[in-house]
Amino acid sequence: xxxxxxxxxxxxxxxxxxxxxxxxxxxxxxxxxxxxxxxxxxxxxxxxxxxxxxxxxxxxxxxxxxxxxxxxxxxxxxxxxxxxxxxxxxxxxxxxxxxxxxxxxxxxxxxxxxxxxxxxxxxxxxxxxxxxxxxxxxxxxxxxxxxxxxxxxxxxxxxxxxxxxxxxxxxxxxxxxxxxxxxxxxxxxxxxxxxxxxxxxxxxxxxxxxxxxxxxxxxxxxxxxxxxxxxxxxxxxxxxxxxxxxxxxxxxxxxxxxxxxxx
Numbered sequence: 641x642x643x644x645x646x647x648x649x650x651x652x653x654x655x656x657x658x659x660x661x662x663x664x665x666x667x668x669x670x671x672x673x674x675x676x677x678x679x680x681x682x683x684x685x686x687x688x689x690x691x692x693x694x695x696x697x698x699x700x701x702x703x704x705x706x707x708x709x710x711x712x713x714x715x716x717x718x719x720x721x722x723x724x725x726x727x728x729x730x731x732x733x734x735x736x737x738x739x740x741x742x743x744x745x746x747x748x749x750x751x752x753x754x755x756x757x758x759x760x761x762x763x764x765x766x767x768x769x770x771x772x773x774x775x776x777x778x779x780x781x782x783x784x785x786x787x788x789x790x791x792x793x794x795x796x797x798x799x800x801x802x803x804x805x806x807x808x809x810x811x812x813x814x815x816x817x818x819x820x821x822x823x824x825x826x827x828x829x830x831x832x833x834x835x836x837x838x839x840x841x842x843x844x845x846x847x848x849x850x851x852x853x854x855x856x857x858x859x860x861x862x863x864x865x866x867x868x869x870x871x872x873x874x875x876x877x878x879x880x881x882x883x884x885x886x887x888x889x890x891x892x893x894x895x896x897x898x899x900x901x902x903x
Contacts, residue, residue, distance in 0.1 A: 671783040673732045674776040674838050676850070680769045681724040687714075689758055689767045690726055695900040697755030701748045702730060705741050709785060709902045711835070713799060713895035723769075727801070727895055729852075731785045731836070738775070776838030776850060781820035787903040788833040788854040794897045798861050799835075799854045805845055805889040812839075812847030815886040819849070822877045827853060830871065832864045835903060845891075858894075 681687050699710045711729035718724045732738040745751060752759050761767045778784065790797060806812035816839055827834050832853040840848040855861035868874060877883065897903065 671778040671780065672785060673735055673738055674778065674836055675730045675738060676774040676776070677728040678772045679726040680771065681726065682769050686768055687718065687724055687726070693755040693758035693767070694728065697751045699900060701745055701751040705744055707741060709787065711903050712898045712901040714898060716798065716894040716896050772844060774843035775841045777841055779816065779820055779824065779837040779839065781824035782834060782837050785836050786834065788835060790856050792856050794899060794901065796857050797854065797897060798858045799852055799895050799897065800861060801850065801852050801893045801895055803845065803848055803850045803891040804887045805848045806886055807888040809847050811886040812849070814883065816849055818877070818883050818886065822873065826868060826871055826874055830864060830867045832868065
């Protein structure tokens, strides 16, 4: 009888351990994947054409294919910039979904019809100067997208898209760990509403990570960064020897959501 009881206890421990391991594996696979498409434009006419395509054809098509949250943004200085930029952000549950949605969008008849002016643009009347895609995997510290919550109009908000390049893969991994272990918590605690943190898997700049924080306006953004810089935890962490020199280039872009963006 004792042997049977011992056996049952051992089996219970094994099942519990296996269950915990499976949950850990499942959690690891719950991280989302992101695509950031950047349209580089030269003229106001190109901006208007891409705007119309995205709002009337592309975003509705993505929604039909199960992508509930599509972010569309413009450079804060798009009216005066030489390189005018429109950013399109999509979140996927897996790389398989990314592949399937990308394929289906190319075959979507309603998209082709409503976006005909963009889709059928002549070679000498292109809709954009160039277009780039960036594929990212979410950090374990924030495995899924979070939509920011504001009470003011979208036109008043300012979002900050940061890109941190590293001099080597090892230093890049170190910076990602720094975010997962320290920085994500600080941003969350001080109220800088982060939409995502992602490790770049494919893009023109690598090794690299990107993240997007959001604010009700530029004044709020400046105030939050002042709080971040003075935070005791940040001061301690940023001075640790193991985290030195893990960023070789910081690119910061201020962007604003379009009226048809989902966040």
